[in-house]
Amino acid sequence: MQNYEILVAFVTNVFFVTTLGWYLITNLQWYDYRLSRVILKHHKPLWHIFYFLIPFVAYYAFHDYFYLFFYLILLPAMFIWHKKLDKKLILTWRVKRFLILLISLVLLFDVLCTLKSACHVYSVFMPLATAYMGSFLIEKFLFMAFKREAKKRLQSIANLQIIAITGSYGKTSIKNFMAEILSKKFRVYATPRSVNTIGGIIRDVNESLPLDTEIYICEAGARESGDIYEITSFLEPQRVVVGKIGLAHIEYFKTLKNIITTKLEIIHSPRLERAFIHYSVTDEPHDKVIFFGDEIQNVDSNLYGTSFDLELDGEILSLHTSILGSFQTMNIAVSVRIAKEFGMSNEDIKLAVSKLAPVEHRLQKIVAGGKIILDDGYNGNIEGMLEGVRLCSLHNGRKVIVTPGLVESSDELNIKLIDAINEVFDIVIVTGKLNAELFDKHLKVKNKIMLHDKSKLVDVLAQETASGDIILFANDAPNFI
Numbered sequence: 001m002q003n004y005e006i007l008v009a010f011v012t013n014v015f016f017v018t019t020l021g022w023y024l025i026t027n028l029q030w031y032d033y034r035l036s037r038v039i040l041k042h043h044k045p046l047w048h049i050f051y052f053l054i055p056f057v058a059y060y061a062f063h064d065y066f067y068l069f070f071y072l073i074l075l076p077a078m079f080i081w082h083k084k085l086d087k088k089l090i091l092t093w094r095v096k097r098f099l100i101l102l103i104s105l106v107l108l109f110d111v112l113c114t115l116k117s118a119c120h121v122y123s124v125f126m127p128l129a130t131a132y133m134g135s136f137l138i139e140k141f142l143f144m145a146f147k148r149e150a151k152k153r154l155q156s157i158a159n160l161q162i163i164a165i166t167g168s169y170g171k172t173s174i175k176n177f178m179a180e181i182l183s184k185k186f187r188v189y190a191t192p193r194s195v196n197t198i199g200g201i202i203r204d205v206n207e208s209l210p211l212d213t214e215i216y217i218c219e220a221g222a223r224e225s226g227d228i229y230e231i232t233s234f235l236e237p238q239r240v241v242v243g244k245i246g247l248a249h250i251e252y253f254k255t256l257k258n259i260i261t262t263k264l265e266i267i268h269s270p271r272l273e274r275a276f277i278h279y280s281v282t283d284e285p286h287d288k289v290i291f292f293g294d295e296i297q298n299v300d301s302n303l304y305g306t307s308f309d310l311e312l313d314g315e316i317l318s319l320h321t322s323i324l325g326s327f328q329t330m331n332i333a334v335s336v337r338i339a340k341e342f343g344m345s346n347e348d349i350k351l352a353v354s355k356l357a358p359v360e361h362r363l364q365k366i367v368a369g370g371k372i373i374l375d376d377g378y379n380g381n382i383e384g385m386l387e388g389v390r391l392c393s394l395h396n397g398r399k400v401i402v403t404p405g406l407v408e409s410s411d412e413l414n415i416k417l418i419d420a421i422n423e424v425f426d427i428v429i430v431t432g433k434l435n436a437e438l439f440d441k442h443l444k445v446k447n448k449i450m451l452h453d454k455s456k457l458v459d460v461l462a463q464e465t466a467s468g469d470i471i472l473f474a475n476d477a478p479n480f481i
Contacts, residue, residue: 167243370467
């Protein structure tokens with residue numbers, strides 16, 4: 001082999017393995033760095049065939065001419081794939097460590113293979129496999145170190161009260177409402193955005209939790225049995241909340257019973273003083289459990305806000321908020337109960353509830369260009385989406401919905417959503433391919449648009465909508481789903 005051919009093969013191999021590594025770590029980041037989920041639970045498994053398996057086989061089958069395939073076909077295809085992603089790879093330190101390790105290993109393997117003029121069979125698989133295993137071990141070691149550091153930080157804050165919140169729906173809303181209400185009297189810190197995994201919580205404690213915090217409110221999410229218990233064992237919260245539970249993530253848990261069992265792991269905190277559990281979750285009595293949700297009365301929810309009465313300790317508390325959605329009353333109700341636990345007065349609570357700010361992307365009302373926009377992009381449960389549909393039905397003008405349907409749910413619930421949409425909307429824009437066939441079959445509206453490429457959504461809305469319309473963004477799914 002000529003020197004220039006060796007150089008081309010060397011450089012091509014480095015770029016090829018790095019490209020495969022970029023694809024691998026992107027998918028791992030989407031699926032919580034669980035290789036089993038990337039392989040078995042991926043929503044678009046054909047991507048693995050096109051962008052990983054076929055190139056991998058082609059490398060070994062046509063090694064002498066592989067550089068033509070790589071530069072003319074694979075690299076442009078991967079560039080287009082990455083460019084179209086709406087949830088691109090975030091270059092966290094974990095990702096950077098993986099990529100640095102991978103590139104170092106592929107350079108090492110390529111040098112050894114070049115010197116031996118053989119072993120190209122190992123120059124793709126071995127760097128990837130070794131980088132993945134090495135990265136796994138490094139992250140495991142760092143995780144344990146960061147976890148010990150975070151535990152010490154929590155223990156160093158005198159008299160810190162910790163509240164942990166879980167459930168299938170409404171965790172983030174409860175967290176935000178509770179933080180807003182309690183912050184009127186206490187120094188409160190809540191996990192940002194939708195940080196709810198053990199890794200995210202540990203990082204947030206180490207990097208952002210103020211040392212003068214009096215009340216720390218943490219959201220706890222799960223994809224499998226033991227996830228909530230791990231978070232609970234780390235935080236040891238004195239108060240916990242289990243919101244409403246449904247079929248969210250049913251593909252991971254298989255049954256509703258498994259979901260309930262996993263969520264109730266939160267009550268095993270060794271420092272538990274009080275657990276607030278939605279009445280639909282369980283009816284098993286416990287001296288530390290208070291059930292909530294059935295004390296809400298006289299709900300009036302429209303496009304201008306929500307009013308309701310709350311029966312609390314033998315008296316009726318009348319509350320009003322600009323928050324949209326009747327389902328939010330139960331999230332506010334448990335926040336009020338926690339506030340009472342911390343000694344806040346009824347008047348302070350009523351004032352705090354009246355000033356609650358909408359949770360971003362959860363029935364957030366925006367008025368722009370004469371159009372009413374209900375941004376419910378982060379709401380992925382059937383009850384919340386049906387409430388968004390109901391609110392739109394109160395509008396006198398044209399009604400438009402943009403939705404991918406329900407994700408990680410059943411066809412039956414999606415059909416239930418479609419039936420409600422058929423009764424209300426004039427224009428339906430279905431984004432993504434996940435539920436496209438189901439929606440196309442069951443939608444009865446005159447104007448339905450099946451939009452597989454979300455990058456065209458802005459243009460479609462500009463063409464199809466006008467001043468006076470109401471537009472509901474019901475759920476949102478990244479295009480890898």
